Amino acid sequence: MRHDEETAAIPIAEERLSVSKRPVKRRVRIRTVTEEVPGRFTEELHGERVEVQHVAVERELSEYPEIRTEGDLTIIPVVEERLIVEKRLFLVEEVHVRRLDGVERIEQPVMLRRQRVEVDRHEIRSEAEES
Numbered sequence: 001m002r003h004d005e006e007t008a009a010i011p012i013a014e015e016r017l018s019v020s021k022r023p024v025k026r027r028v029r030i031r032t033v034t035e036e037v038p039g040r041f042t043e044e045l046h047g048e049r050v051e052v053q054h055v056a057v058e059r060e061l062s063e064y065p066e067i068r069t070e071g072d073l074t075i076i077p078v079v080e081e082r083l084i085v086e087k088r089l090f091l092v093e094e095v096h097v098r099r100l101d102g103v104e105r106i107e108q109p110v111m112l113r114r115q116r117v118e119v120d121r122h123e124i125r126s127e128a129e130e131s
Helices: none
Strands: 025-061 068-070 073-083 087-124
Touching: none
Parallel strands: none
Antiparallel strands: 025 087, 068 073, 073 087
């Protein structure tokens, strides 16, 4: 190096990273919210109904008749005693009761409830940080 040249000192800088951790307190509030949602249900209801028919007979009997069943028909005898010179038994009428199966489809509006969860998080700061 020659003497007539000047030398200059260049400072060199170095950056260093410093990482630290600190615990943070958090408050979590969890709540359920119930909502009403309209809905519908559909169902088939099976049931029986009866049909009652009075059938006039007006026939003299020698003995009291029993209740009888013919297929899906139940026959209930109705009798009365009539005073003639002697007492005789007359079948006045029969009550015919028939069972009929049926299906009725119903649809009914209902209110259904459903819950959902809401979570709110809040950080709690220490007193030293707030200053």
